[in-house]
Amino acid sequence: MIETTLVLLKPDCLADRHCGNVINRFEAAGLEIVGCKMMLLADDELAEHYAHVLDRPFYPDLKAFMQSSPVIALALSGKNAVALVRELMGPTDSRKAAKGTIRGDFGRDVMFNVVHGSDSPENAIVELKRFFADSELFEVSLKR
Numbered sequence: 001m002i003e004t005t006l007v008l009l010k011p012d013c014l015a016d017r018h019c020g021n022v023i024n025r026f027e028a029a030g031l032e033i034v035g036c037k038m039m040l041l042a043d044d045e046l047a048e049h050y051a052h053v054l055d056r057p058f059y060p061d062l063k064a065f066m067q068s069s070p071v072i073a074l075a076l077s078g079k080n081a082v083a084l085v086r087e088l089m090g091p092t093d094s095r096k097a098a099k100g101t102i103r104g105d106f107g108r109d110v111m112f113n114v115v116h117g118s119d120s121p122e123n124a125i126v127e128l129k130r131f132f133a134d135s136e137l138f139e140v141s142l143k144r
C-alpha cells in the first residue's frame with residue numbers, strides 16, 4: 001500500500017549535522033521525497049502537533065527544544081511508508097533504541113531524539129495537511 005507520511009528533522013538533527021545521514025536511511029529503504037521545507041514552528045502549530053503531550057510536565061522543555069532552530073519537514077512516500085519510517089526511527093527514547101535505528105545511532109535521550117514520524121496513516125494525513133499546502137506536495141517521477 002503506497003502511503004505518504006510526515007517526517008520532521010528536529011533541531012538536534014540539524015545542529016548535529018545528521019540530516020544527510022537520516023535522509024539517506026529513508027531513501028535507502030525505498031522512500032521518496034515528495035515534499036520538503038525548512039520552517040520555524042509557531043506556538044500554535046507546535047501545540048496542535050503535540051496536543052497529546054501538551055499537559056505533560058516536559059512540554060515547556062519540548063517547546064523550547066522544537067523552537068530552538070528551524071526544523072526540516074519532509075513528506076515521504078512509498079510502500080507502507082508510515083510503519084516503515086517508525087521502524088527506521090526506533091522508539092521514542094533514544095537510549096532504548098537499537099543501534100542501526102536513527103534514534104539509536106543519532107539520538108541522545110527521550111526528548112532529543114532527532115526525528116518525528118507520523119504514528120498512523122490517519123495521523124499522517126492530518127499532519128501532512130498541517131505542514132504542507134497541496135501545492136507543496138509533488139508526484140515525483142522521472143522518465144529516463
Ligand code: IDP
Pocket residue numbers: 050053058062091092110111112113115116117119
Ligand atoms: P514519538 O515522537 O516517538 O511519537 P510521542 O510520545 O508522540 O513520541 O512524544 C512526542 C515527543 O515528545 C517525543 O518525540 C519527544 O521528543 C518528546 N517526549 C516524549 N516523552 C518525553 C518525556 O518523557 N520527556 C521529554 N520529552 C518527551
Ligand code: MG
Pocket residue numbers: 119
Ligand atoms: Mg508521536
